[in-house]
Amino acid sequence: MTVDPAYLVTPAAAPIGREIDRWVDPIVAAVLACPLVAGLHGGRDGEAVTYLPGRRITGIRITVDEVAIHVVARYPAVMDQVASQIRRAVAPLAPGLRIDVVIEDLAVPE
Amino acid sequence: MTTPSGIPAASGAADSNRPQTVRNEATAPTRSPATAAGRGSDLETSQGRTTIAETVVSKIAGMATREIDGVAGFGGGAARAMGAVRERIPGARASSSQGVAVEVGERQAAVDLTIVVEYGVAIVELARAIRRNVIASIEQMTGLEVVEVNVSVVDLQLPGEDTGEVQPRQPGRVE
Numbered sequence: 001m002t003v004d005p006a007y008l009v010t011p012a013a014a015p016i017g018r019e020i021d022r023w024v025d026p027i028v029a030a031v032l033a034c035p036l037v038a039g040l041h042g043g044r045d046g047e048a049v050t051y052l053p054g055r056r057i058t059g060i061r062i063t064v065d066e067v068a069i070h071v072v073a074r075y076p077a078v079m080d081q082v083a084s085q086i087r088r089a090v091a092p093l094a095p096g097l098r099i100d101v102v103i104e105d106l107a108v109p110e
Numbered sequence: 111m112t113t114p115s116g117i118p119a120a121s122g123a124a125d126s127n128r129p130q131t132v133r134n135e136a137t138a139p140t141r142s143p144a145t146a147a148g149r150g151s152d153l154e155t156s157q158g159r160t161t162i163a164e165t166v167v168s169k170i171a172g173m174a175t176r177e178i179d180g181v182a183g184f185g186g187g188a189a190r191a192m193g194a195v196r197e198r199i200p201g202a203r204a205s206s207s208q209g210v211a212v213e214v215g216e217r218q219a220a221v222d223l224t225i226v227v228e229y230g231v232a233i234v235e236l237a238r239a240i241r242r243n244v245i246a247s248i249e250q251m252t253g254l255e256v257v258e259v260n261v262s263v264v265d266l267q268l269p270g271e272d273t274g275e276v277q278p279r280q281p282g283r284v285e
Contacts, residue, residue, distance in 0.1 A: 044163065066158065073166065075173060079252045083160035091157070099158040106169040 023067075023094065024050050024057055030089040031060070031069055036077040037086065038107035041070045048102070066098040072105040079103055162252050164214045171221045171259075172210045174247035178239050180231035182267035184209025185224050219254040226265040237261040 031037055040059025042048055048070035050057040061068045069090065073082045083101040090099050154160075175181055209224040221244055227236060241259040248256050 075169065076247070076251060078250065079160065079162050079166070087155075087157050100161070101158065102161040102163065103166050104163045106166050106173075108169055108173055 021052055023062060024052065024060055026093045027060055027062075027067065027069070027090055028057060030093055031071065031086055034082075034085045034089055036074055036082045038072045038074045041072050041102075041104035043070045043102070044104065062094075062097070066100055067094045068100040068102060070102045070104050072107050073103050075106045075108045077106075162214075162254075164212055167214050167219050167221075167248060167252060167254065168210050168212045170247050170251050171212060171223065171244050172208065174244040175210070175223055175225065175240050178236065178243055180228050180236045181240065182226045182228045185226045185264040214254065217255055218257050219248055219252070220257050221248070221259045222262070223259065224262045224264055226267055227263050229266050229268050233263055237263070 028040070031040065040048075042058040043061075048059050048061050048068060050060050050062060059070045061070075067090065069086055071082070071086065073079065082103060086101050087099050172184070175184075211222040211224075213220045223240065223244070225240075227233060240261055244259050245256045248254055
């Protein structure tokens with residue numbers, strides 16, 4: 001039985017090898033440093049996860065052409081500002097990648 | 111006035127959204143099947159997409175309602191509020207938690223509120239104030255246009271009743 005070479009092509013959602021180890025931590029730090037961000041969020045279906053050797057990082061998912069950042073914003077924040085704040089912080093750390101911001105939840109004061 | 115804890119509300123909303131999302135993705139083939147597409151409100155920019163989950167819109171509506179003096183709390187379970195959600199915005203996803211039901215489309219949102227008011231308030235005036243505040247908050251914070259805010263008053267909080275939340279308080283069964 002022969003293997004169709006199409007199956008061997010890296011799927012778009014595959015992490016970019018060991019690169020990811022070096023990229024993900026600075027991105028997490030930059031996102032958490034944004035004043036309008038209360039925290040990272042694993043995504044509604046738990047899809048926003050980066051798996052690394054020995055650990056996993058919730059809220060960030062890096063693929064070959066984009067980095068998806070899932071956050072909990074702080075109430076009351078203007079969502080557009082949350083996104084642009086994150087983009088400004090992350091852009092220098094993820095050159096060439098599109099930055100998708102998903103605001104999954106709001107942290108409301110008790 | 112007690113604050114419903116956010117975590118069960120959020121997870122409840124997430125669960126009730128699941129079939130909705132699947133159906134919408136099936137009926138909206140023009141949308142890109144990319145990771146975060148098909149949920150919340152999208153704001154496409156050259157550097158990437160910004161998605162706002164329905165939970166966010168729902169919490170903003172809840173906070174804006176609570177801010178108005180005279181609102182004692184929210185009433186009606188998630189299932190009840192969910193039943194009130196109609197298809198007002200084509201391709202919208204609906205979310206509902208703790209008396210706040212929202213429908214969020216690409217550019218528009220609709221809100222249904224089920225509330226308990228304090229005894230002695232002018233309900234029509236109160237509803238008008240809630241509507242104004244909810245619309246202003248959602249439009250300012252998310253950029254979505256609010257097409258309607260329906261306020262349904264299900265109970266009065268009489269003096270002496272300490273909580274307006276109409277929800278059974280169950281003690282935890284496990285520790």
